[in-house]
Amino acid sequence: MEDLEHAVQNVRDLAARRRGRIRVAAPPLLSSVILPQAIAAFHNEYPGITIELIDKGTEEIVASVVAGNADCGLGTFSPTDEGIERTLLMRxxxxxxxxxxxxxxxxxxxxxxxxxxxxxxxxxxxxxxxxxxxxxxxxxxxxxxxxxxxxxxxxxxxxxxxxxxxxxxxxxxxxxxxxxxxxxxxxxxxxxxRDVVMIHASGRSTSPAVNSFSAIVRSYAQKLTPLRNVKVDASASQPAHGRM
Known part of the structure; x- marks a missing residue:
């Protein structure tokens, strides 16, 4: 009974985003320009959830997500890639x-x-x-x-x-x-x-923690998009919050 109660409490903690782990796969540049500030913001809100970052190439990201070795992936992917579902982060x-x-x-x-x-x-x-x-x-x-x-x-x-x-x-x-x-x-x-997206494996439900993490990543990703046809000085183009 104690083991059962402990298991039930673990599930409740995960659902309440109090504890758990998210494994996210992303290419090296996106890992460095979007994820650090997003991970820091997520940790501030959900300190009990650990983020495991896996930086690798696009084809490896899809394979990792489909195989269940990563809970989600970040990047731009071919429309022909199968076994994944996409959530738009930024254009x-x-x-x-x-x-x-x-x-x-x-x-x-x-x-x-x-x-x-x-x-x-x-x-x-x-x-x-x-x-x-x-x-x-x-x-x-x-x-x-x-x-x-x-x-x-x-x-x-x-x-x-x-x-x-x-x-x-x-x-x-x-x-x-x-x-x-x-x-x-x-x-x-x-x-x-082109679309920068968050992916997860088709046919598998995403956890509440992954959904919350995706929303935070999306908010940081959209700060990287300048207005069309507006000249941007790269040395001064960083968002004011956190200078991503």
Whole structure:
């Protein structure tokens, strides 16, 4: 009877968000720009619940969530990924990152056609961001030959800072960009957006703790989205609360 009462109390504690553990999987950059402040805020509200952060690649995130090795995952995922359900956190625009003082930053608006003949610092073709860049460039009838192809957004930003080219990166790269002498502006004609989502395994109910954590992450994620067609100085683009 004591064991049964203890088990019932554990369930009540979990339902009341007094204790438990959440395992969240996310790619490295999102792990560093969104989750730290969100986790801190969650711990302040629910100190008895432990967050276990697993930073890994997008394909591994989906596999971990489907297999039950992670309770939820964060990122951008292909519509063809199966076995997961999605909760929208933010809509992310592709932005142009340039060295400080670049002539394009003086334009009232920047379009894809303005990138003609500029050296491009691109992510590798294994990146979903690169796929969006290629599709948008084709739609704008723009032939883009990368000067460099790199795997990490931080490497792309360092190359931009060195004046070796410009780069098209997602909005959340603004947070990493504060460490570099670069500025950014939203690209138009076309504006390219993608959804950053929280995922969990299909057919499994999410715990109250995961639902509360998802709401907090969403509030922090949405602070990263600037207004369209508004020039953003990356060094001053961080949200005032917590400087995410």
């Amino acid at each position: 992310d625009n592709l932005m142009l990152f340039c060295p400080e003082g670049h002539p394009l930053l003086a334009h009232p608006a920047v379009s894809w056609s303005d990138l003609h003949d500029l050296p491009l610092i691109a992510l590798t073709r294994t990146s979903g961001i690169r796929l969006l860049v290629d599709v948008a460039a084709e739609a704008a009838q723009l032939s883009m030959k990368p000067a460099f192809e790199v795997s990490l957004i931080t490497t792309a930003l360092a190359l931009v800072e060195a004046g070796l080219g410009v780069s098209v990166l997602p909005t959340y790269a603004l947070t990493a960009a504060r460490h570099y002498a670069v500025s950014a502006t939203v690209l138009g004609d076309p504006v390219v957006s």
